[in-house]
Amino acid sequence: GISIGVDDIKIVFNLVGAICSSSTGILLPCYFYFKLIIIKNQPKTVKFYVSIALTLIMAPYALFAIIAQYINLN
Numbered sequence: 001g002i003s004i005g006v007d008d009i010k011i012v013f014n015l016v017g018a019i020c021s022s023s024t025g026i027l028l029p030c031y032f033y034f035k036l037i038i039i040k041n042q043p044k045t046v047k048f049y050v051s052i053a054l055t056l057i058m059a060p061y062a063l064f065a066i067i068a069q070y071i072n073l074n
Contacts, residue, residue, distance in 0.1 A: 018066040030055045
């Protein structure tokens with residue numbers, strides 16, 4: 001839907017690529033780690049809480065970085 005409203009499809013591809021790369025590189029591994037700990041009822045260690053903190057901190061930061069980069073391009 002967004003691609004119909006913009007003049008240049010390059011903007012859409014840049015936004016989708018930035019969102020996907022930040023989520024696959026930073027957010028998803030942390031999320032998968034703490035979900036597996038919960039599912040398998042493993043003891044919660046420091047890594048568990050660090051992965052939750054990284055997910056909660058990096059998700060808004062990644063979206064802000066993407067939006068800020070997009071605003072600077074225009």
